Amino acid sequence: MRIIFYLIFSGLLITTNAFSQSERSVDDILAQREVKKFHYKLTTTLYDAVVINMQFGQSEVISNSDRAVLKKADVFQVDLVFSNFPKGFDMTELNKRRIKVVQSLRKDAVSNTSIKWNLIRQMRCKNEAEAKVMFHGVVIHYRKEQSSDVSAIDYGYIQEVLPSPVNRDSTSTEKIKPLSIAQAKKIRKKLADSTVLKVLDRNKWENLVVVSDLTGSMSPFVVQLILWFKLNELEKRVSHVTFFNDGNFTPDIKKVIGNTGGIYHSKGGDYEDTRDLALKTIKNGYGGDGPENDLEAILEAIERNPDAKEIVLIADNFAPIKDMRLLMKIKKPVRVVLCGTVSGVNIQYLQLARYTKGSVHSMEKDLTDLAGMSEGRTFEISGKFFKIVDGQITTYNRVK
Numbered sequence: 478m479r480i481i482f483y484l485i486f487s488g489l490l491i492t493t494n495a496f497s498q499s500e501r502s503v504d505d506i507l508a509q510r511e512v513k514k515f516h517y518k519l520t521t522t523l524y525d526a527v528v529i530n531m532q533f534g535q536s537e538v539i540s541n542s543d544r545a546v547l548k549k550a551d552v553f554q555v556d557l558v559f560s561n562f563p564k565g566f567d568m569t570e571l572n573k574r575r576i577k578v579v580q581s582l583r584k585d586a587v588s589n590t591s592i593k594w595n596l597i598r599q600m601r602c603k604n605e606a607e608a609k610v611m612f613h614g615v616v617i618h619y620r621k622e623q624s625s626d627v628s629a630i631d632y633g634y635i636q637e638v639l640p641s642p643v644n645r646d647s648t649s650t651e652k653i654k655p656l657s658i659a660q661a662k663k664i665r666k667k668l669a670d671s672t673v674l675k676v677l678d679r680n681k682w683e684n685l686v687v688v689s690d691l692t693g694s695m696s697p698f699v700v701q702l703i704l705w706f707k708l709n710e711l712e713k714r715v716s717h718v719t720f721f722n723d724g725n726f727t728p729d730i731k732k733v734i735g736n737t738g739g740i741y742h743s744k745g746g747d748y749e750d751t752r753d754l755a756l757k758t759i760k761n762g763y764g765g766d767g768p769e770n771d772l773e774a775i776l777e778a779i780e781r782n783p784d785a786k787e788i789v790l791i792a793d794n795f796a797p798i799k800d801m802r803l804l805m806k807i808k809k810p811v812r813v814v815l816c817g818t819v820s821g822v823n824i825q826y827l828q829l830a831r832y833t834k835g836s837v838h839s840m841e842k843d844l845t846d847l848a849g850m851s852e853g854r855t856f857e858i859s860g861k862f863f864k865i866v867d868g869q870i871t872t873y874n875r876v877k
Contacts, residue, residue, distance in 0.1 A: 489824075492572035500588045503576050506557075507569055509594060515601040517558045517612055524553075524620050524694075524819075529578070531614035533560065533605075536574035546582045550619035551795065553820035554588060554593045555579060557615055561600045562608035572596065579615055580665070595822040599862070618819075620694055620795055628763035631696035632756060638664060638700050656748060661707045672840040673701035673791060673833050677709075680843065682789060685746070686782045687707075688719040688774050689791035690816075691758045699755050700814040702791055706746040715746025715862045717782050722753055723775035725762030734800045737770040740777050768799030771828075776806055787812055787835065790826075794818050798825045810835035827863065827870045 502542045519526060527547055528536055557575060559568050580587045602608040621627050640656055665674065690698055699720070706715060722739040724732050739762050743754045775788055787810040811833045813826045819837055827847065830837045834848040839859045847870075850856065855864045855873055864873035 482676065487743045488546070492768055501590045502714065502727075503573055503580070506587065506594045506596070507572060509596055510674060511596045511598045513598050513600050515599070517556070517597055517599050519612075519616055524618055525550075527617040527619065529615040529617070530612070531575060531578075532612050533609045533611075534571065535613075536571060536578055540579060546619070547617065549622050550617075551622060552583065552586060552589075552617055552619045552792040553795065554595070554618040555615060556595045556597055556618070558597045559597065559613055560602050560608040560611045561598050562602045562605055568598070575615060579617070583617070591777055591821060594814050595745075595844070604760050614774050617746040620817075622693075624693070625763065627693040630758055631691075631693065631763075632759045634696045635700055635703075635752065635755055635759070638668075639703055640651040641749065641752060658708060661704055665704060665708070668697070668701065668704075670697055670840075671693060673698050673814055674705050675840050676703075676843075677705050680838065682787070682812065683714055684786065685789055686719075686785040686787070687715060687716045687746075687789045687791065688721070688771075690769055690771065690796065691720040691755060691850045692720050692769055693763050694794065694795075695791075695793050695816065696755075696759070698791060703748060705754060706751055707748040710746070710748065713746075716744070717785070718743045718746060718751050718754065718777060719760040719774055719778040719781075721770060722758050723760045723769045727762070732770075732799075735768075735773055735803055736791075736797045737773055742781060743777070755866070756871055757803050767795075768797040769793065770800050772800045772807065774810065779807070779809055785809060789814065790829075791828050792816060792823075792825050794826065797823065798829065801825060801829075804829065805831055807833050809833065813837045815839050815859070822859050822863075824859050824863070824870060824872065827858075831870060 488792045495773065506872060519528065522686075526654065527550070531538060557572060559572065559575075576587060582639060586592055599611050640660075652821065657863065665671070676841055687701060689695070689699055720741045724737040725739040727738065739758070741754055741758045743750050743762075771790065772794065775790065779785060789812045791814050812835050813830050815822060815826060815837060822839075827837055827844075829835070829848040830844070831850075837844040842858055844858055850865050852865055852868070855862060857863070862873040863870050865871075
């Protein structure tokens with residue numbers, strides 16, 4: 478069965494966009510169901526956004542917070558925002574013009590189906606005056622391109638959120654106080670995202686061998702992992718930790734599948750050791766291109782832990798797996814924790830879990846029976862639907 482799977486799988490086109498390969502039109506976006514809200518409020522926590530202001534009833538751009546950034550930004554979501562005045566009015570033609578404005582700024586914003594579009598109708602307006610003071614326009618959410626600047630932000634974020642005892646004067650006899658459980662609990666409450674914490678709390682895995690992506694913008698999720706180690710240090714559930722940054726500072730053109738490097742290891746799940754290892758991994762490189770060397774890191778972790786029963790992968794859902802050709806070498810179940818599923822699910826991670834007889838986990842859901850799903854079976858995760866076709870996981874557009 479694995480040979481058949483590999484032959485089918487190796488024939489798949491692995492692109493930098495692993496969410497979907499079909500194209501979308503302006504009319505497809507307009508056919509979506511509108512989302513009704515009293516009032517639109519922009520919230521940016523883990524990611525950034527470009528705001529394009531437009532006048533009530535118009536499609537011309539008044540102002541743009543940063544048009545230049547759209548050329549290289551890793552866009553994952555677009556909010557088209559308008560008001561419900563006149564009440565119940567068909568906004569199709571107006572919204573079509575507004576979508577075309579976005580298309581002129583970033584052509585693939587429409588055609589690329591991995592970019593999620595939301596048509597948001599604001600309901601809290603009884604007349605034109607109230608409608609005019611509302612925001613009208615487009616908000617484009619994106620993740621910053623991997624760079625030394627993003628790496629520096631990640632490094633600083635871990636240092637800021639996860640305190641480490643400061644070395645005192647060598648003549649001082651005062652003991653250095655480590656982070657307490659009470660302090661760790663307070664930090665947890667302040668985090669903008671809790672995906673990793675919730676998945677690890679929910680699943681009582683033992684003797685964990687954890688492999689985690691630590692390329693650009695993954696620091697909010699790795700912080701959760703390290704914090705979880707602290708909160709559960711008495712249970713001793715972690716035996717090994719592996720971080721990877723996709724090749725340190727190796728130029729993309731020189732990266733070799735299976736030998737990309739940038740992989741760092743630590744025994745156990747000690748808070749201080751893991752924190753230091755994370756900072757070392759970030760300091761030594763940030764990858765470069767989008768796809769990451771997930772499977773190379775998993776194989777190294779298995780080599781160092783041959784008795785491990787399973788591997789837990791903290792995965793960057795935005796980043797494709799560059800070394801899927803190594804899949805057949807993985808002989809242990811991989812439990813994939815998906816980080817950043819706001820715009821969908823990267824199907825490669827579903828395939829990885831299915832092939833290795835592992836599982837996939839989001840903040841809200843655990844998919845533990847992927848390997849046993851029969852032909853024609855459909856399932857949902859993070860608001861996206863999938864179907865087993867010819868033994869493979871494919872995207873599935875459910876008819877409402």
